[in-house]
Amino acid sequence: MTFASVSAVTVMLLVVGAFLMLILNINHFADELEADVEIRVFVDREAEASDQDDLGDDISSLTAVEAVDYIPREEGLDTFIDGMGDEAEYFENLREENPLNDVFVVQASEPQQTEQVAEEIDRMDMVDNTEYGQQVFEQLFAATDFVRVVGLILILGLLFTAVFLIANTIKLTIIARKKEIQIMKLVGATNAFIRWPFFIEGLLLGVLGSLLPIVLLTYGYQRFYDAVSGAAQLEFFTFLPPESLLWQTALLLVSVGAVVGVWGSLMSVRKFLKT
Amino acid sequence: MIQMHDVWKMYPNGVSAVNGISIHIKQGEFVYIVGASGAGKSTFIKMIYREEQPTQGDIMVGNWNLATMKESQIPLLRRSIGVVFQDFKLLPSMTVFENIAFAMEVLEAGKSTIRRSVMDVLDIVRLKNKARFLPHELSGGEQQRVSIARAIVNNPSVVICDEPTGNLDPETSWEIMHLLEEINDRGTTILMATHNKDIVNTMRKRVIAIDNGRISRDDVRGGYRYES
Ligand SMILES: Nc1ncnc2c1ncn2[C@@H]1O[C@H](COP(=O)(O)OP(=O)(O)OP(=O)(O)O)[C@@H](O)[C@H]1O
Ligand SMILES: [Mg+2]
Numbered sequence: 001m002t003f004a005s006v007s008a009v010t011v012m013l014l015v016v017g018a019f020l021m022l023i024l025n026i027n028h029f030a031d032e033l034e035a036d037v038e039i040r041v042f043v044d045r046e047a048e049a050s051d052q053d054d055l056g057d058d059i060s061s062l063t064a065v066e067a068v069d070y071i072p073r074e075e076g077l078d079t080f081i082d083g084m085g086d087e088a089e090y091f092e093n094l095r096e097e098n099p100l101n102d103v104f105v106v107q108a109s110e111p112q113q114t115e116q117v118a119e120e121i122d123r124m125d126m127v128d129n130t131e132y133g134q135q136v137f138e139q140l141f142a143a144t145d146f147v148r149v150v151g152l153i154l155i156l157g158l159l160f161t162a163v164f165l166i167a168n169t170i171k172l173t174i175i176a177r178k179k180e181i182q183i184m185k186l187v188g189a190t191n192a193f194i195r196w197p198f199f200i201e202g203l204l205l206g207v208l209g210s211l212l213p214i215v216l217l218t219y220g221y222q223r224f225y226d227a228v229s230g231a232a233q234l235e236f237f238t239f240l241p242p243e244s245l246l247w248q249t250a251l252l253l254v255s256v257g258a259v260v261g262v263w264g265s266l267m268s269v270r271k272f273l274k275t
Numbered sequence: 276m277i278q279m280h281d282v283w284k285m286y287p288n289g290v291s292a293v294n295g296i297s298i299h300i301k302q303g304e305f306v307y308i309v310g311a312s313g314a315g316k317s318t319f320i321k322m323i324y325r326e327e328q329p330t331q332g333d334i335m336v337g338n339w340n341l342a343t344m345k346e347s348q349i350p351l352l353r354r355s356i357g358v359v360f361q362d363f364k365l366l367p368s369m370t371v372f373e374n375i376a377f378a379m380e381v382l383e384a385g386k387s388t389i390r391r392s393v394m395d396v397l398d399i400v401r402l403k404n405k406a407r408f409l410p411h412e413l414s415g416g417e418q419q420r421v422s423i424a425r426a427i428v429n430n431p432s433v434v435i436c437d438e439p440t441g442n443l444d445p446e447t448s449w450e451i452m453h454l455l456e457e458i459n460d461r462g463t464t465i466l467m468a469t470h471n472k473d474i475v476n477t478m479r480k481r482v483i484a485i486d487n488g489r490i491s492r493d494d495v496r497g498g499y500r501y502e503s
Contacts, residue, residue, distance in 0.1 A: 179364070183364055184381050185353070188352075189350060193383070
């Protein structure tokens with residue numbers, strides 16, 4: 001029974017820890033991506049300087065817009081050619097007939113507003129086209145929500161199982177010590193005094209159950225991180241470095257373990273202390 | 276010290292164990308509770324230390340009104356009452372010393388206070404030389420003396436005994452009775468439910484006879500007879 005309840009805590013915390021790492025990493029991706037979620041507004045090549053000014057003003061006046069940056073096509077080309085490094089010289093002749101548009105780089109106040117802002121700008125005069133990382137973004141939000149919901153349901157289910165098993169383990173100890181408790185009450189022990197050892201037992205079971213998950217997840221994540229950072233990482237999917245993640249996770253797991261243990265113990269002691 | 280006014284007790288299963296009892300027991304009294312099996316003696320006793328609550332009526336113990344006291348005050352009430360049972364209720368894994376000390380530890384008394392008090396009561400029950408024994412190494416009479424020592428170690432104003440000699444031979448029973456009388460002489464109220472005719476008739480004290488949950492007789496120096 002003791003083994004069963006400790007392993008229930010272990011399994012529960014393994015899942016909690018794994019999901020926590022997943023969610024923290026997804027949030028991290030989202031943060032990184034957020035900087036990338038800018039709308040590029042390609043200005044019609046026919047537009048006069050005054051049209052461009054008007055367009056710039058119109059965009060800035062949208063309430064959901066945080067920042068607007070103007071990149072004239074010459075500057076865009078410079079950046080492009082510089083970015084080519086060694087091969088830059090092959091592109092030098094583009095300067096004779098610059099194929100690029102002037103561009104407004106627009107940042108929405110909230111990432112979620114990006115789509116709506118892009119649509120509004122698209123309807124304005126002198127706009128050739130708008131572009132933003134639409135799909136990646138929508139998928140990411142959907143994935144985050146999905147992981148959160150599944151994780152939450154799974155964790156809640158396991159949490160109650162663990163609490164229940166701990167409560168049962170402690171009930172056995174209580175039954176074994178029933179006579180002792182009865183005598184304690186007869187000689188005037190307070191409920192708090194009687195509860196104390198069971199409180200400690202629950203706490204120990206919970207904390208004991210958190211040790212293995214912490215070791216496994218720490219080791220596992222370290223290995224995983226080393227593997228992916230050794231290989232070339234995907235362009236914007238960088239993972240959180242272990243140091244920043246593992247302390248949080250370990251702390252959370254110990255606390256959740258302790259709470260579950262104490263909760264289970266209080267649950268089973270409560271019934272026995274009613275006179 | 277102990278007062279009851281028109282106290283009734285019906286158990287959840289419908290058994291009516293106490294049917295309108297009123298009594299007054301003064302500090303320092305020695306009282307026998309007699310009556311046939313099932314008459315309601317144990318129920319009467321349990322209501323005094325609030326193991327059971329009356330369905331109706333008022334009980335005062337010392338300054339406690341048991342009807343209005345808070346759940347959290349029950350431990351305080353119990354500390355002013357020592358209890359002794361037929362089956363001793365000692366913890367088998369603890370020595371004599373530890374069994375008695377246990378009753379003081381729950382009050383969170385200091386180590387040296389505990390040591391002193393335990394040795395004092397072991398002296399009273401004449402078991403100082405067996406402090407390190409385990410209960411199963413003692414005779415029935417000795418075990419009962421340990422449980423009496425535990426009952427008085429916190430200096431309660433009343434000691435309640437439910438058939439304390441029920442498991443003991445006549446000679447040992449008398450040892451226990453002399454011990455209880457000694458404790459009573461120090462001013463502690465003693466309340467004792469018993470079936471022991473000899474004792475009640477020889478060591479004459481106040482006798483309250485209970486019949487069918489009612490007091491059928493209350494004599495200052497009565498005999499064992501409880502039939503009405
Ligand atoms: N916990 C309980 N639940 C239900 N009925 C009970 C309970 N305890 C006692 N009774 C009933 O109450 C009545 C009085 O019982 P009680 O134990 O007070 O008698 P008693 O006088 O102590 O008897 P004895 O001399 O055999 O110890 C009995 O009919 C008994 O069956
Ligand atoms: Mg009885």
